[in-house]
Amino acid sequence: MSKLISEKTKEVFLGPLSKNNPITVQVLGICSALAVTSKLEPALVMGISVTIIVAFSNVIISLLRNTIPNRIRIIVQLVVVAALVTVVSEILKAYAYDVSVQLSVYIGLIITNCILMGRLEAFAMGNKPWESFVDGLGNGFGYAWILVAVAFVRELLGSGSLLGFKVIPQSVYDAGYMNNGLMMMPPMALIIVACIIWIHRARNKDLQEK
Amino acid sequence: MNTNSNGYTVIYATVMVIIVALMLALVSSALKDTQTANVELDKKKQILASLNIDLEGKDAATIYDEYIVEEMVVNYEAEILDTTKFCAFKIDFLKELAKSDAEKKLPIYVAKVDGKTKYIMSMKGTGLWGPIWGYVALNDDKNSIFGSYFSHASETPGLGAEIAYKPFQRTLIDKKILGTDLTFKSISVLKPDNKPNSEYEIDGISGGTITSKAVEKMIFNCLGQYKAFYDIKVEGGAK
Numbered sequence: 001m002s003k004l005i006s007e008k009t010k011e012v013f014l015g016p017l018s019k020n021n022p023i024t025v026q027v028l029g030i031c032s033a034l035a036v037t038s039k040l041e042p043a044l045v046m047g048i049s050v051t052i053i054v055a056f057s058n059v060i061i062s063l064l065r066n067t068i069p070n071r072i073r074i075i076v077q078l079v080v081v082a083a084l085v086t087v088v089s090e091i092l093k094a095y096a097y098d099v100s101v102q103l104s105v106y107i108g109l110i111i112t113n114c115i116l117m118g119r120l121e122a123f124a125m126g127n128k129p130w131e132s133f134v135d136g137l138g139n140g141f142g143y144a145w146i147l148v149a150v151a152f153v154r155e156l157l158g159s160g161s162l163l164g165f166k167v168i169p170q171s172v173y174d175a176g177y178m179n180n181g182l183m184m185m186p187p188m189a190l191i192i193v194a195c196i197i198w199i200h201r202a203r204n205k206d207l208q209e210k
Numbered sequence: 211m212n213t214n215s216n217g218y219t220v221i222y223a224t225v226m227v228i229i230v231a232l233m234l235a236l237v238s239s240a241l242k243d244t245q246t247a248n249v250e251l252d253k254k255k256q257i258l259a260s261l262n263i264d265l266e267g268k269d270a271a272t273i274y275d276e277y278i279v280e281e282m283v284v285n286y287e288a289e290i291l292d293t294t295k296f297c298a299f300k301i302d303f304l305k306e307l308a309k310s311d312a313e314k315k316l317p318i319y320v321a322k323v324d325g326k327t328k329y330i331m332s333m334k335g336t337g338l339w340g341p342i343w344g345y346v347a348l349n350d351d352k353n354s355i356f357g358s359y360f361s362h363a364s365e366t367p368g369l370g371a372e373i374a375y376k377p378f379q380r381t382l383i384d385k386k387i388l389g390t391d392l393t394f395k396s397i398s399v400l401k402p403d404n405k406p407n408s409e410y411e412i413d414g415i416s417g418g419t420i421t422s423k424a425v426e427k428m429i430f431n432c433l434g435q436y437k438a439f440y441d442i443k444v445e446g447g448a449k
Binding site for chain 2: 036038039042066067068069070071072075076079080083086087090091093094095097101105154158159181184185
């Protein structure tokens, strides 16, 4: 049991949540952070899907790591990710049709998420399956919480709702308040991500360049 | 073993591709029936959504059989070709739109809501990023709109994608598609801030102008297919 929660494993899991966050520190997966964060719900489902896929593709690549020919390793990684994404999307279509309709193209686009290739190449190729699984979970959650944070701000200020429910009362609108249309535009996601990075770096002095 | 030799690399790639292909084929064929059933159930839900029926927690298939009393396939001249069960349901409307007018087979779903007849027409069109589709239910005067349903494959969330939600779809209710001389006129989707002030205009989605205009074009194109059908007036019609 000691192996399951060793110091290294803990670091592997907690690192990506803050100090080594895939979005705010490594600036990976930015494209999907722009695309799915105008509403909270798709951002949540996207975060969960990426977490599942990055965790399991990490395990598969880690199991195969000693057999993969070096020259085609990126292709092997890509095939594993693409196969997993396709299976997930097929299963969603069969058993959670509504969710799959809602996510439409984004599920397929997980294949192109840089975090997946990044973790496979940087971690799973050189570590044991269990650590790779934990690393996948850590990075998935690290990605998901930034997405949820951005989507929270964008949906609240852009649509006045959260998860589709109106949270800003009508009386505030009557007093002259308006939804901010700019919040719904992709550039605003970049600006919010930049603000998160700013706060994050201000609080973690060791992340700042000298 | 030398994992860097050419032979190993080629064999590795071949075996991997075959395994993955087999796995995907297996998953796909194992889930196919469930998926087809889902797609059909979803189509029924969409048709019912145009009748403003709340399906929350209900079985769509039963409700469909309850409300949709008849299905018709008509040609461009509005002559009835078929009225057997599921005859309209099976038609691929997109393929029919591409045919010449004389060859078109157009589906109409006839529903009874609170004893009144409603006609549901199919919609297919092209949005900003991909296909958009929907259903529009007409009242028994074949002129005023009873309800509508729109959906899309990949419109921008928060902008064009708003066509899939009730607030937009409700704006079509009670609008008219025939002009005062009872010829086909369709609905205009206005740019936001141009307040719709006639029964032929609805408000577009701010930030989703291209999708809004695509909906306008789709309504014009698809409802236009049934021009001859609107001329046939039943019980107390104007013509």
